[in-house]
Amino acid sequence: MPTLPSLGLRNRTTRNGRAPDRTPLASTTPSPLSASVVDCAVYIDGERLGGRWTHEEALDEVRRRGTGFVWIGLHEPDEHQINGIAETFELHELAVEDAVHAHQRPKLERYGDTLFMVLKTVRYVANRTFTANSEIVESGELMAFVGRDFVITVRHGKHAGLGRVRRELEQTPEQMILGPAAVLHGIADHVVDTYLEVTETIQDDIDRIEAEVFALRTKVGAEQIYLMKREVLELRRAVMPLAKPLQRLAEGYTPAVPEQVRSYFRNVDDHLTTVSERVASFDELLTTLVDATLAKITLQQNTDMRKISAWVAIISTPTMIAGVYGMNFEIMPETDWKFGYPVALLVMLIACVVLFKIFRRNKWL
Structure with missing residues (x-):
């Protein structure tokens, strides 16, 4: 196969038709391929062959024997590192290019005899408190090239390593003997199982939020539910698009x-269908909780306004009486009465008590 063109500058020209200036701004030494290779192994009859292999040696060994396959695991390779493997x-x-630059939706594509599958990986991030920058679901990407006698996995992100998957598959030679497709199944099964684990943890968080929303004194606001x-x-973007690729493989x-x-x-x-149903129910439940929270806030505001109005009415009664006798008219019989002052105070007190009892009975106070 001819050497791959540069992924970042493939067939590009400037607006005036000239080729772009490719002179490097500073001399840099490309990282060796070994820096991104997590593991490279040869499997014959379901068993892993001992020794250390380069990707060329591994492929030559498999094709010399006419059986088995190669499994290479890469972690965030750059263009230079993956070009050699791509040519081999x-x-x-x-x-x-998709494998190098990532940011792809889950998908399944076929290029000749090679399958290319993209999966989104997720990890739950525990948070003691929620802020606008809090992240609950951390996502990454996992790409797999599957051919007749090879599997190449490319992982982006710090989580979702495939070491455990590889060890489990190596302990079941009867599955590994089925070839690269069995490895692809093991990877997909691991990713979907991770989805299940994350949804179970999110379910616990949503149950806690639901209990707080309907508590007497709400400790959770609408912002936390929106978060x-x-x-x-984010989880839905990882789960939903994967359904069609899995169905096509099945x-x-x-x-x-x-x-x-x-x-x-x-x-x-x-299993993915189960996850999808859970995620859909989460979305509906959170929408309901947002509505309930806003309704509760509105009800609380109405209650506060009624209390304020009741106290204003109670306070305005003695204020009105005091205002009447503060107008300084000369002909006011009560002002010359020796019991006028205590009677006025008594009337104020009785009016306030009566209003208080009325508002309390109507649950305004």
């Missing part, structure tokens, strides 16, 4: 997935 395994340049709703949306989209592996993908798709 004849990977399509568009898929390679949770935003993170559920339905025989490509001969690279043998019949005995398709049933495994159907099982993963069933």
Whole structure:
């Protein structure tokens, strides 16, 4: 396969038709491929061969034997690091570009005999307090190139390592003997299981928020619920688009997935359906909680306004009486009466007490 063109500058020209200036601003030494390779192994008859392998040596060994496959794990490789592998395994340049730059939706594409699958990985981040910058669901990406005799995984993000998946698969040779499709199933199953774990934890958070919303004194505001709703949306972006790729793998989209592996993908798709239903219910419940919180705030404001109005009415009564006798008219019989002052105070007190009892009976106070 010819050398891949530069992924960042492929066939670009400036507006005046000239080729862009590719003179580097400063001399940099490209990182070696080994810096991004997490593991490279050869599997024959479901068993891992010992020794350390380069990607060329591993592929040569598999093709010399005429059986088995290579599994290479990469973590955030750059363009220079992945180009050598892309040439050796004849990977399509568009898929390679997606694998390097990431930020892709979950999808499944076929380039000749090679499958390219993108999955979103998620991790729950515990927070003691919620702020506008809090992150509950941290997402990453996982790409897989699957060919007749190789699997190349490219991981972006600090979480969702595949070391445990590799160890579990190596302990089940009867599954590994099914080839690269079995590895792809193991990866997809691991990712969907992670979705289930995250949704269970989010369910606990939503239950706690729901209890606080309907408590006598609300400790949670609408902002916190909106934050949770935003993170559920992040999870939804990872989960929902994955349904179609899994269905295509289960339905025989490509001969690279043998019949005995398709049933495994159907099982993963069933688990994903469970996750999708949970995420949809989270979204609906959080919308309901937002409405309930806003309604409770409105009710609380109405209650406060009634209390304020009641106290204003109580205070205005003695103020009115005092205002009448403060007008300094000469002909006011009560002003010459020796009991006028105490009677006026008594009338003020009785009026205030009567109004207080009326408002208390009507639950305004």
